[in-house]
Amino acid sequence: MPFVFAQACVPAVPVWGEKDRYFPVHRVYAIAGNYADHLAEMGRVERAEPVFFTKPSDGLVVCKEGKSVEIPYPRETNSFCLEVELVVAIGKTAPETGFITPEEAEEYIFGYAAGVEFTRRNFQTIARENRQPWEKAKCFDNSALITEIREKHRMPDMDAATLWLYVDNQERQRGNTSQMMHSIPELVSEVSKYWRLTAGDLIYTGTPKGSGPIEIGQSFEGGVNGAGKFSGKVFGR
Template identity: 40%
Template sequence: MTTPVLWQLAQTTVPVEGRAEEFPVRRVYCVGRNYLDHIREMREGDERDDPFFFQKPTDAVVGDGSAVPYPPQTADLQFEGELVVAVGSSASAVSPREALGHVFGYAAGIDLTRRDRQRDCRDMARPWEAGKSFDNSAPCGVILPAERVPSILTGQLALSVNGHEHQRTSLELMIWNVPEIISHLSHSYRLMPGDLIYTGTPAGVAAVRPGDRIRVEITGLPALTVTISEGDPRASQ
């Protein structure tokens, strides 16, 4: 009989506003094509369709104030400012009407994207992992518990780089709103406490370089700020 190898893996957590305990991350889901203006800027058509989802590794999550090393294998690292939903209870095949009852809280987030790699994957009809699911690619701000958020179906999201605004939208412009996203996702996966859902980005995405400071602000939520740092030159060799 063999003995399994046991590794002491660090638990990825996100701070919670006003609490000593942190939110332990289980899975990271992301929604694609959820703002019409972003679909158009990516030249992917202009029609509403069913939402689709991809995942990032749990340890891609980094917190507010982090320095994010410029990743290897890209010359076009882009930001996508997003609302993040933190799941607080098990949800399987729930209706939109039931969905918000499973939410623990909300946070500001960034879906960092190796856009050149993503386009390569799209052109070859391959999964998006090379463009989306890399180290440090899911910055997440401090989570505000749901009971302290008056209404997440409205409000503004804004992203700036070095103080210059690039993205601004109303959350009402999501093609699929938060309850609909949770409902759709819960019909494909059993959502569990610890899951994070990045809900999509509006138009205005652009490239960043080492030294750039990215800030995401969402009405009523703690702001998220990260800085892009120099990457490891050995990683590109």
């Protein structure tokens, strides 16, 4: 099939512990507020149903274990924020019709990773005040970090895993996935109600309190116990 220009590479994440084996990324979903303490610090109330937004799959930055990455400070913002999250990797495509029940969710999960969700907070504030879409705030280059993906049979249960994040060696966030208002199976089920869940999809599952800004020159490190660790530094363009 002839293309007008060279076809872009498929975004992919290495599989932990495997040589030359990669997880091809289809779509990236994220949940807005899945920890009550984070919603409280943002001045928001708890929701009966999870609210999702998306990230560009080619906006992912992969951080291999033991390595450090550099994240460029994004354009058109003075409030660049980061937060740690558990990431669910989907390895099986759902039926074209119908949705996955929470009881069926486990069979669709390939594995997990630790991730960082980045936000241009100034645009998010404007979007909330004016009921506008979140694309400027959430969908930009290098807007999400992910560690290598660990297959679920090679890792502990993620229902009670500790998340942590440090900025310049000072603790910024600490929480546990047991505090999520919507569990992993519930999130998988909810996504499948509105989109056909596909092998290669990633779901960022939310963050505990402590999300905040990071400046040019500052470093960060963190992870999800059992799922992976990451470290990096923010630089100016």
